[in-house]
Amino acid sequence: MARKPATNPRTKPRKNASQQRSRAMVDALVEATARILVREGFDKASTNRIAEVAGVSVGSLYQYYPCKEALVAAVIDRHNQEIMQVVRVAFAEVATQPVEPAVRRMVAVAIEAHRIDPRLHRVLAEQIPRTGRLEHVEAFNREAHAMFRTYLDSHRDEIRAIDPALAAFMCVTSIEALAHTAVLHRPETLSDREVRTLVDETTRLIVGYLQ
Amino acid sequence: MARKPATNPRTKPRKNASQQRSRAMVDALVEATARILVREGFDKASTNRIAEVAGVSVGSLYQYYPCKEALVAAVIDRHNQEIMQVVRVAFAEVATQPVEPAVRRMVAVAIEAHRIDPRLHRVLAEQIPRTGRLEHVEAFNREAHAMFRTYLDSHRDEIRAIDPALAAFMCVTSIEALAHTAVLHRPETLSDREVRTLVDETTRLIVGYLQ
DNA sequence: CTATAATGCGAGCGATCGCTCGTATTCGCT
DNA sequence: AGCGAATACGAGCGATCGCTCGCATTATAG
Numbered sequence: 001m002a003r004k005p006a007t008n009p010r011t012k013p014r015k016n017a018s019q020q021r022s023r024a025m026v027d028a029l030v031e032a033t034a035r036i037l038v039r040e041g042f043d044k045a046s047t048n049r050i051a052e053v054a055g056v057s058v059g060s061l062y063q064y065y066p067c068k069e070a071l072v073a074a075v076i077d078r079h080n081q082e083i084m085q086v087v088r089v090a091f092a093e094v095a096t097q098p099v100e101p102a103v104r105r106m107v108a109v110a111i112e113a114h115r116i117d118p119r120l121h122r123v124l125a126e127q128i129p130r131t132g133r134l135e136h137v138e139a140f141n142r143e144a145h146a147m148f149r150t151y152l153d154s155h156r157d158e159i160r161a162i163d164p165a166l167a168a169f170m171c172v173t174s175i176e177a178l179a180h181t182a183v184l185h186r187p188e189t190l191s192d193r194e195v196r197t198l199v200d201e202t203t204r205l206i207v208g209y210l211q
Numbered sequence: 212m213a214r215k216p217a218t219n220p221r222t223k224p225r226k227n228a229s230q231q232r233s234r235a236m237v238d239a240l241v242e243a244t245a246r247i248l249v250r251e252g253f254d255k256a257s258t259n260r261i262a263e264v265a266g267v268s269v270g271s272l273y274q275y276y277p278c279k280e281a282l283v284a285a286v287i288d289r290h291n292q293e294i295m296q297v298v299r300v301a302f303a304e305v306a307t308q309p310v311e312p313a314v315r316r317m318v319a320v321a322i323e324a325h326r327i328d329p330r331l332h333r334v335l336a337e338q339i340p341r342t343g344r345l346e347h348v349e350a351f352n353r354e355a356h357a358m359f360r361t362y363l364d365s366h367r368d369e370i371r372a373i374d375p376a377l378a379a380f381m382c383v384t385s386i387e388a389l390a391h392t393a394v395l396h397r398p399e400t401l402s403d404r405e406v407r408t409l410v411d412e413t414t415r416l417i418v419g420y421l422q
Numbered sequence: 423c424t425a426t427a428a429t430g431c432g433a434g435c436g437a438t439c440g441c442t443c444g445t446a447t448t449c450g451c452t
Numbered sequence: 453a454g455c456g457a458a459t460a461c462g463a464g465c466g467a468t469c470g471c472t473c474g475c476a477t478t479a480t481a482g
Contacts, residue, residue, distance in 0.1 A: 022429090043341075047470055048432095057431040058471075068470065128341040130254075138396075170389065170412055177388030178381065185349075201381055208419040227477090257438060259462095268461040269441075279440065 003030045009200045026064050028054040035073065037123045045072070073133040080140050083113045094211075099158045101211060102151065103171075104203045110175050111195060114183040122184050141172075146173050154211075159210040171174050172204050178202050223300050237267040237275050245286045248334045253341075256283070284344045287335050291351050293326040302358045310369045310421060313362065314382075315414045319388040322406060333395050350385075363421075370421040380418050389413050 032054035047068050050206075053056045065071045090109040094102035116120060128137055148157045149168040152159065159167075182190065182198050242264035247256045262269045276282045301320040307314035325332055338350055340367050361378040363370065370378075393401065394411050403411075 015240075025430095046468080051432095057400045059428080059431050059462095062471065063429075080473085126337065166408070166412065169392075170416060173384045173388050173392045174416065175385050176390075181384045181388075197377070201377060205381060205385065205416065205420045209416045234434085236460095261437095262462095270462065273441065274459075347426080403470050 003069060010042060017193045022064065023055070023061060025132055028056065029061060029064065030078060032077075033071050034075045034120055037072075037127070038119045040115075042123060042127050047071075069131050072127065072131050073136070075120075076128060076131065076133045077136060078119065079120060079124060080137065082116055084140055084143065084145075086113050086116075087147070088144075088146060091151065095154070096150065099202070100207050103206045103210075104157075104199060107175055107179070107199050107202045107206070109181065110179040111198065115189075118183050118188070125180070125184075145169065146174050167210065170209065175202060175206065178205075205210075213363060233275065236265070236267055236271060239267065240272060240275065240282060241285045241289060244282050245290075245331055247282075248338070249328075249330045253334060253338050256352065258282075260376055282343050283342050284320075284347070286331075287339060287342065287344045288347060290328065290331060290335060291348065295351055295354065297324050297360070298329075302362065306362065306365070310366055311414070311418050313366075314417045315410060317359075318386055318390070318410050318413045318417070321386050322394065322409065323396040325390045326400075329394050329399070336391070346396065355371075356380065356383050373421075378421065381420065386413060386417065389416075391392075 022105045032050050033045060036049060036053055040049075045064060045068075047058055047061060050071065051061045054061070059102060061071075065074070086109060090105060094105045097105070128134060145165075145168045152164045152167055156164070178198065179202075182194075187192075219279075224246075240261060244256060247260060247264055252259075253316050256270055261282065262272045265272070276285070297320060301316055306317045307315070317365060339345055356376075356379045359382060360375045363375045363378055367375070389409065390413075393405075395403075
């Protein structure tokens with residue numbers, strides 16, 4: 001029932017191309033989608049426009065992505081992977097450090113992460129709910145919470161008695177919001193001086209709360 | 212200059228109807244838009260659907276709202292007014308209170324405000340960027356910051372030396388994010404117990420930062 | 423080289439959207 | 453009651469969208 005013998009060339013999304021062209025096309029499509037989202041906005045990111053910018057045809061687009069949402073989701077996943085990579089490395093680095101420098105580093109990393117591609121981050125933050133990728137994003141969020149909680153667990157003698165899950169929620173939510181708001185709602189790039197102040201204050205906020 | 216003599220019946224949005232029906236229609240349209248946003252999502256909020264739910268025709272809709280965005284903007288403004296009303300009253304109440312109870316009250320109010328209509332709040336938060344209402348929303352945001360800053364100014368002897376604008380940014384951003392995240396990313400309604408814990412912890416976070 | 427499969431292409435389908443405009447209904451006034 | 457103005461109506465226009473499908477092009481095998 002899956003399909004007729006061998007006389008039926010019509011299949012669902014065709015999968016593995018020459019492994020060369022296909023890779024390039026997939027990347028070009030994701031890149032084109034990201035560019036359009038940033039430079040022209042979500043509403044202009046039609047499949048025809050994406051294909052045009054990527055330099056391929058709509059037909060080819062649908063050979064590698066089953067629908068428009070899948071493309072946006074790919075952009076989201078790629079961006080989140082970039083961010084989480086930075087975050088994971090940072091957590092590993094501070095795992096054995098005392099609370100104050102560790103928190104300071106995490107705050108700085110949160111700001112750095114938001115500055116990777118602020119305009120893309122902004123568009124994605126606004127449009128994620130429309131895609132089916134909310135779950136993916138929340139998975140990353142849970143990973144961040146879990147890493148923070150793990151850090152707190154192994155340093156519980158340096159902080160006051162508090163439910164680690166709750167503390168992680170409070171800290172991660174605050175740090176993320178402060179970094180997000182500062183980076184996105186301010187003049188395109190804030191000065192190094194402003195960043196330093198922001199890191200100082202956020203660190204004070206969090207460390208004061210934990211101790 | 213307002214319009215040509217009397218021979219030109221074509222005008223922009225017709226304005227004052229019988230003052231009775233028109234008011235009712237305007238309200239019905241805004242209410243219908245809000246309901247659709249909450250129950251069916253932004254994408255289903257077409258002008259035809261809004262008119263249908265409001266019990267009027269598309270033609271009538273366009274007599275009172277020049278375009279679809281204006282309708283969504285009206286919903287946003289109404290919701291923000293409701294929230295800001297609560298916030299203004301609370302700020303007036305705590306103006307002369309010491310920091311700890313004042314912050315506690317503001318935190319509680321922030322959570323209450325987010326619980327007025329969480330699902331509408333969520334949809335609006337996601338869709339505001341698509342409308343031209345970002346400026347309006349940021350105006351409310353600035354008002355909240357200004358009120359908090361005013362409070363800090365008149366209580367500066369109770370807190371450590373710190374730029375009031377910076378402190379207001381840190382506090383308002385954190386409180387808003389914690390309330391927003393807790394109310395929207397959690398099981399539809401959090402228990403009173405959870406709310407109490409959240410208020411306690413957020414108050415501790417903020418007061419510890421200020422002192 | 424030829425045959426066959428894999429891949430790329432893009433005109434265009436059907437659906438839906440925001441919105442208009444000619445007509446029908448109701449209001450306000452005498 | 454009768455009449456013009458104000459208001460309400462909704463079929464439908466033009467644009468755009470996501471996506472399909474038959475054909476053209478290219479890669480691979482014999």
